[in-house]
Amino acid sequence: MKALVIKEPKSIKGLKISNKEKPSPKKGEVRIKLLSAGLNPSDYQYALYNETANEERVLGIDICGIVDSVGSEVSNLKEGDRVFYLRSIDNPHGGFAEYAIAPAHTVSILPDIVPSLVAGVVPGAGFTAYQAIMQKLRPIPGKTILIHGGAGGVGGFAIQLAKLAGLTVITSCLEKDMEYVKELGADYTIDFTFEDVQAVTMELTNQRGVDYVLSTVGSEIATKDIDVLAFGGEIVVTAGFPNFNRLKFYDKGLSLHEMATGAALTSGDKKMEEGISLIGNEVAKFLSEQIIVAPKITTISLEEVPKYLEMMKQGKITGKVVVDLTQ
Numbered sequence: 001m002k003a004l005v006i007k008e009p010k011s012i013k014g015l016k017i018s019n020k021e022k023p024s025p026k027k028g029e030v031r032i033k034l035l036s037a038g039l040n041p042s043d044y045q046y047a048l049y050n051e052t053a054n055e056e057r058v059l060g061i062d063i064c065g066i067v068d069s070v071g072s073e074v075s076n077l078k079e080g081d082r083v084f085y086l087r088s089i090d091n092p093h094g095g096f097a098e099y100a101i102a103p104a105h106t107v108s109i110l111p112d113i114v115p116s117l118v119a120g121v122v123p124g125a126g127f128t129a130y131q132a133i134m135q136k137l138r139p140i141p142g143k144t145i146l147i148h149g150g151a152g153g154v155g156g157f158a159i160q161l162a163k164l165a166g167l168t169v170i171t172s173c174l175e176k177d178m179e180y181v182k183e184l185g186a187d188y189t190i191d192f193t194f195e196d197v198q199a200v201t202m203e204l205t206n207q208r209g210v211d212y213v214l215s216t217v218g219s220e221i222a223t224k225d226i227d228v229l230a231f232g233g234e235i236v237v238t239a240g241f242p243n244f245n246r247l248k249f250y251d252k253g254l255s256l257h258e259m260a261t262g263a264a265l266t267s268g269d270k271k272m273e274e275g276i277s278l279i280g281n282e283v284a285k286f287l288s289e290q291i292i293v294a295p296k297i298t299t300i301s302l303e304e305v306p307k308y309l310e311m312m313k314q315g316k317i318t319g320k321v322v323v324d325l326t327q
Contacts, residue, residue, distance in 0.1 A: 060095025
């Protein structure tokens with residue numbers, strides 16, 4: 001099979017097309033003939049920080065395809081099932097190939113009405129956003145949320161889910177993406193390149209602050225976000241904790257939630273792993289009923305993956321990028 005493998009360490013350009021043997025499923029696993037696979041920051045991060053060449057590992061955590069072969073002791077899936085799933089980073093059989101392997105209990109059935117190119121960009125960003133908004137924050141209608149990076153994958157899904165939950169949404173993005181995030185449902189937009197996101201947020205809330213924050217851009221910004229939380233507010237972080245020295249006991253009564261959606265798949269806790277599959281089922285239902293839509297999608301070939309991972313690293317991507325593996 002054709003696959004994109006790690007030919008050179010610490011390099012995005014070191015990802016090269018190679019011919020590999022088609023993998024076979026073991027007990028509890030299924031083999032997937034891939035239709036599409038999404039790009040994520042974790043892909044270029046792994047390529048850049050991996051210390052050695054490893055032609056056995058295929059990157060790509062967002063996967064959509066058709067069950068092609070079923071291992072022993074699998075009862076929830078059969079050959080021909082159309083599925084999508086979030087791949088564990090411990091699993092070397094990633095999405096940038098013609099075939100992949102997955103534990104059957106982590107896979108979600110994909111309704112026929114959802115296009116494969118859409119499903120291929122959903123798991124990493126969509127499952128994270130669902131868990132953050134629906135399971136961690138469990139928001140109360142009428143309250144307010146600040147979502148950083150609304151034009152990105154997680155942010156794009158989070159805006160829609162927050163509006164579904166009845167929230168007023170403030171989001172940061174580039175000026176060029178303001179109309180796009182408004183189409184997704186954002187009520188207020190802030191250009192983080194020349195505006196002070198926290199100051200504008202306070203102005204928009206009449207100095208009260210927001211009830212919720214989804215922080216996706218690192219510890220420094222998460223630390224600043226403490227100041228824009230209203231009393232009793234909640235912050236969920238995907239890219240680094242705030243500085244705990246800024247947290248004062250009996251100050252705001254705030255709640256902090258850590259996002260580790262992918263890490264659940266490496267936890268060794270089967271219930272948690274199955275929980276990711278259940279999130280996939282819920283997100284698939286929302287997509288099939290058009291309650292939410294995928295962010296803006298750019299479709300590429302397998303050969304173009306390194307180029308677009310570099311663009312993603314440079315912050316040049318709006319929405320999501322997907323590999324069409326039917327080409």
